[in-house]
Amino acid sequence: MHITIPLFRKGLVAITVIILFLVSWYYTVRNAHAPLLDGTEDAGPTFSVPAGTRLTGHIPYDTNWAYQPDASDNNFIAWFDGVPTPDAPDTPTSYNTKNQIDPAVTYLTFPKKLDVRLTKIRFYDGAGSSKVPLRVSLLLTDGSEVTDVAQFFGQAYDQWIDVYTVPTTQQRVKAVILRTSLNSNMVAAGAYPTEIEFTGTYTSYVTPKANLTHRVPLRNMLGSNTFPWNNSGGKPEGSPEIPTMLAKYNYMAWNRAYDDWPLFEQKEGDYRYAPTYTGGWNQDLGFARLKAKGVQTIQCLKDIPKWLIDRLPTSVGEDGHLDAARSDRRVESAHHKYRGNLVEYVSRVAFPTSGNSATLSYLRADGARTPLFPYTADEPTYFIDKETQLVYRWTGTTYTLLTRNVPGVYFSVYTAADAVPEHPTGQLRTKFNETLTADRQKPSTYVEFARLAFQSAARYGTNKQLDPHLLHTPDKQMGLNLLAGIEAGNELNAGWNGRRRYTSPFEMAALLSAFYDGHHNTLGPGVGVKNADPNMPVFMGGIVSVNPRVIRAMIDWCAQNRGYRPDGSVDICWDVIKFHQYTNSHGLEQHQSGTRYGMPADMVPLAPRRIKRMKDVSYEYLGRSLPVHIGELGYDIGPTGQQAALITDIFGRVQHTRRQSQADWAVRDMLCYNRAGADGLQFYLLQDPAPVANPDASSNLYMSSGFFQRGDQQPADMPRLAGWYTQQFIEKFGDYAVTSILSEDPLVYKLTHGKHTAYALVIPDMVGRTGSYTLRLPGVSNATLCTLQPTGTRLHEQHLRIVDTLRVCVSETPCFITVP
Structure with a gap:
């Protein structure tokens, strides 16, 4: 953000007007943001009787208990604020984010200690109606679900309606579930009420809160995200570059190492760490040198290898090359195998002469031909006509329209049962269907990723007693004790890449269950971190949108699918909560439409409160507060949507460059988040991720956030002001x-x-x-x-x-x- 004030230089009157304007502007800006100590999260219900008292009547509802397992943030408070007239908005989606999963589902849960006996559900029906129903189901405390007990179309107007009177056999309710289908724009098609009311008997309940009397030393607030080329592993002992590379980590507590899966497992089942398959980095050396400096490394395993990428749907252009813009083959995709060979061609006449999977190929950039489905050539391929989006199958002699859905694959077409004129029978409906959604909630779907986790934990953990036959590396190294934890993916719930990547809270929990301990060691030998080293901490992959409801949903999945520990707490499958928080003029949203600029955390009241809320959630549902890390935060020095402020005075003179603001805000964030109770911060980024001729002028988001100059920037490898400030601060006050x-x-x-x-x-x-x-x-x-x-x-x-x-x-x- 460039903050500047115009100056009219002629006349005392003009100057007086300007002064008055500036004073007004000054106080407007000053008061535009609530102070650090302002407000709380959604307030829970209050009871006028002691906790544990049995009550009958209207059941007060804390909207922190509700969640929606989709990319959207939520506005549930509008349903329980006692105001039946329409709020803005009065739906579970309060950001301009489309849904990713059909149907859209909302869980209105009740805490176990509330001990609800639900007798009636009422909706207030405001304006508007829909032909698509909002379906109401009940999740009972025994884990069973009573589906579609009622439907709501919004056909009454401006009045309360009794949606469902609950029979005695269904009154022990864990959650009320609302479902509605999505339209072709992936927006909920059904009508929602403007107010919801539950009636029954319940026990008065005080939501337990975490005690934040203990805060970690400030040195834990200085960490960085890095790439393999930052950690010196590519340099042999004695290399003159090593001291310069390691000096960047002075005073740092944490190194969050972006380690892409294909670095280690380019061929399925064969793992390489020293050196890696690509880049030739010796991760053993790099991690060991950092540990010797006192830097704790968290290995963030992310992205997918080519043997998974080449299973994803793709598109072949007119020139025979892959159409990258329309292809789903991206490294940032969900961490599992896609089921079903699916390829798009520019038209029906462009289909290859033979549709046999083993003969299909495309042109690489170098002109060579390569198999289209090298890992699934024995499976049938389905062909999309780009012009019509109709899907065809190869019979062995000809192409015929696919009029029925194929069991087991992850794409669907419109059939006679749901086709309409604008979507005829055989047209592609989705590449990511309900079969995929069901599979993504199964830990076994992620077994390949969990095997990688086992290999990393075995190598870099503390266990030296493993069976060498479980180690699929050439050197069979184990127990090197070089990592402080392993992180399961990066921003898996990011909505901006669509369903190809978006992983719901239930799906993240399933992935973590495999990653953590092979889903209670049921996925075979050599699977999961804890089966390699029980002492290795597992960090949940840093989530975007900073939504505590994600953690709530994940805990519920664990309760249902992993059960409880001997102490009675839910058997969760992560040791550290992790999220990403880029504070800006849109609050905490990482990708948002409209004008946006960076803001320090002490000017965004929700930012420190989310630390507390994350700890409260784990304390309420687990009986203990888990450590909380912010895995990414930071500011660009270029003019981007996450820019630090360029501040000039009324004469146009620069008071603060963006580099100055970036440095100020880094130290301010460290203070703010330490006070809030964070256990660790990893700033984005040690150095800019790619060459940029002039980072101060770069408008590319997150490309100028580095604390240090790159080697191709002048002065090479030197700290920027943020690098100096944070080192000075920790040297004195760590x-x-x-x-x-x-x-x-x-x-x-x-x-x-x-x-x-x-x-x-x-x-x-x-x-x-x-x-x-x-x-x-x-x-x-x-x-x-x-x-x-x-x-x-x-x-x-x-x-x-x-x-x-x-x-x-x-x-x-x-x-x-x-x-x-």
């Missing part, structure tokens, strides 16, 4: 933790380390504002002012003589006070 906030504006944090006390002061804004604050320090006669410097790894320290108080000048760049 052992401290934020224990309290003394003021909201200026924002004043109290930091402690044993008997040592310090203070961090900053203006929580992004317009170049300054101010002052008087620290009250009874009995203190000496203090030190510590300020961030443009280079070096040490803060500048100025020793001060004081008497009980110290007045500090404060800006949007944090400064620090230490006292004896």
Whole structure:
């Protein structure tokens, strides 16, 4: 964001008008964002009687109990706010995100301790109706589901209706489930009510909250995302480049290593780590050097190898090459085998002479021909006419229209039962059907990914007693003890790549169950992290949209499919919660339409609250708070939708470059999230991910977020201001933790380390504002002012003589006070 103020230079009147305008603008900007301590998540119900009291009547509903296993965020509070007139919006989808899964499903769950006996469901029917029903089902506490107990079409108007009177045999309810089909635009087709009411008997319930009295040292707030070429594994011992490469990790606690699956398993069942299949990186060396520096590496296993990519649907262009724009063959796809050979050609007449799978091929960029389905040549192929989207099968002698769906494959066509004029029989309906949805909720679907997890955990964990026959590497190395954890994928719930990649919470839980322990060791030998090393922490793959409801849904899947531990808690299949949080003018959304710019976390109240909410969810449903990491956060120095602010004064003079704002905000985020209770941060990114001629002018999102210059940028491999600031901050205060906030504006944090006390002061804004604050320090006669410097790894320290108080000048760049 470029914040600038115009100046009219002629006349006192004009100047006066400008001053008034600036004052008005200043306070508008200043007050446009709620303070750090403002508000809470959706408020739960309150009871006027002691917890555990049995009550009858209207059942108060906490909308934090509800979730929808789709790409959308939710607006459930509109259904239970006591306002039956339409809210904006009054549906479960509050962002402009299309659904990914048909049908759209909403789970309105009840906590076990609420002990609900549901007797009646009522909807308020506002304006609008639909020919497509909203179907109501009940999930009972014994795990069974009573489907379609009622249907809602919205055909009444502006009145309450009794949707369902629940018979005695169905009253012990775990959840009310709402389902509706999607239209051709993947938007819910059914009508939703504007208010929902449940009646019955229940036990008064106080939602337990996590206790955040303990906070990790601030050094845990400095970590980075890296690629294999960052970790020195490609350099042999004695290489002169190694010291420069490792210096970038000074003072870092965490290294989140982007390790693509194809690096290690280019051929199914054969694994290579030192060196890797591609790139020639020796991960053993790279991880060992970082561990020697005290850096904890989390190996993020992500993307898919070619032997999975080449199973996905594809499209052949007029020139015989693959049409990349229409092909689904991408490394960022769900971590399992696609079922069904499916290929699109530009027209029916362009179909090959023979449709035999073994003879099909396409032209590579170098002009060579390569098999179209090299790993499934023994399976039949189905052909799409690009012009009509009609699907054909090869009979052995000719192509015939596919009029019935093929059992077991992941695509569907319109049949006589559902065809309409605009969608005739035989036209492709979806490449990702209900069979795929069902399979993605089975841990066995992800067995290949879970085998990779076993190999990594065996090699880099602590267990030296494994059967060597389970290790499918040439050197059979095990127990190297080089990793702090293994992460199961990256942004699997990202909606912007469609259903090819989007993985619902239930599906992520199924994947994790395989990845964690081979779904209770039922998937065969050599599967799952814990079967290689029970001590290796498993990080859930960092999710986007920062939605605590995702965790809720995953816990429910585990309760249903993994059961409970001996202590009575749900047997979940992850040890650390992880999400990505790019704070910006749209809140926490990573991909959003419309104008967007970066904002520091202390200006986005929801950002620190989501840490607390994630811990509350695990505490409420598991009886313990799991560690929470933010796996990606950061700001571009170029003019992008995640840009740090370029701030100029009324004369057009630069007060803060984007590099300055990026550096300020990095330190501010570390303070903010430590106070919120985060257990680890990994900033995006150590270095920009690809060559950019001028990163300060790059408009490519997330391409100029690096804390260090690239080797092809000048000055090569040197820290940017964010790199210097974060090192200086951790060098001085890495052992401290934020224990309290003394003021909201200026924002004043109290930091402690044993008997040592310090203070961090900053203006929580992004317009170049300054101010002052008087620290009250009874009995203190000496203090030190510590300020961030443009280079070096040490803060500048100025020793001060004081008497009980110290007045500090404060800006949007944090400064620090230490006292004896």
